[in-house]
Amino acid sequence: MDPDFLEMPAFLLSFNRLAVKISTFSLLTRCCVELSPVKTALFASDNDLWSTFASFLPLHEMQVFECTFPVCLSDERIESITLAWPNLERLVITPAAAWDILKIDPHTEATINSLSHFAQNCRKLEYLAVPVQVHSPLPDNLPDLTFFAHPLHTFKCTLPGDLVDLNGVAVRLDRVFPSLTHVSGNFRTSAWEEVTRIIREELQVVRAPARVDLGL
Numbered sequence: 609m610d611p612d613f614l615e616m617p618a619f620l621l622s623f624n625r626l627a628v629k630i631s632t633f634s635l636l637t638r639c640c641v642e643l644s645p646v647k648t649a650l651f652a653s654d655n656d657l658w659s660t661f662a663s664f665l666p667l668h669e670m671q672v673f674e675c676t677f678p679v680c681l682s683d684e685r686i687e688s689i690t691l692a693w694p695n696l697e698r699l700v701i702t703p704a705a706a707w708d709i710l711k712i713d714p715h716t717e718a719t720i721n722s723l724s725h726f727a728q729n730c731r732k733l734e735y736l737a738v739p740v741q742v743h744s745p746l747p748d749n750l751p752d753l754t755f756f757a758h759p760l761h762t763f764k765c766t767l768p769g770d771l772v773d774l775n776g777v778a779v780r781l782d783r784v785f786p787s788l789t790h791v792s793g794n795f796r797t798s799a800w801e802e803v804t805r806i807i808r809e810e811l812q813v814v815r816a817p818a819r820v821d822l823g824l
């Protein structure tokens with residue numbers, strides 16, 4: 609076996625055990641996790657990494673969770689996060705670039721459809737930063753007018769990559785979270801600023817009369 613290859617690094621195994629112990633503190637509401645390996649590149653399987661992350665999900669009172677961790681999220685995994693943590697107010701998940709993740713289907717990355725799970729299940733969420741494909745198709749089930757009351761005001765895409773269709777990204781985000789005031793990403797600040805402008809000065813302005821009628 610290549611000495612530089614570790615299917616499950618020893619420190620990741622230790623970290624998993626620590627996560628399991630932390631999960632016994634059922635009333636814990638805030639948690640910050642940063643896994644920064646010393647090596648420039650480490651290898652681990654997708655299932656092992658998700659298993660470690662999922663060890664925190666029994667903390668059902670979680671309100672603030674921030675992590676820099678090499679986990680790949682699918683729509684199904686994001687749904688499990690939202691169901692486990694309905695009281696979330698702030699969630700930040702930043703993928704760690706120093707890892708090579710094995711045994712992952714490149715077509716299973718979280719799509720913008722997954723954001724609807726936050727809209728439906730995390731009604732207190734105000735700040736969201738997650739790795740999702742913002743250019744994926746619009747959600748199949750679009751929110752109805754009652755979702756205009758959702759408090760999310762800030763969204764950040766932590767998945768690396770450039771923006772191509774600025775109007776399309778703005779429409780997609782606005783249809784899921786119609787109260788956004790700021791959106792950003794890890795690349796091309798000016799492009800994300802334009803997305804924010806489209807949302808606030810075009811899409812929300814057009815919808816303003818409906819919000820007034822609903823008393824929102």
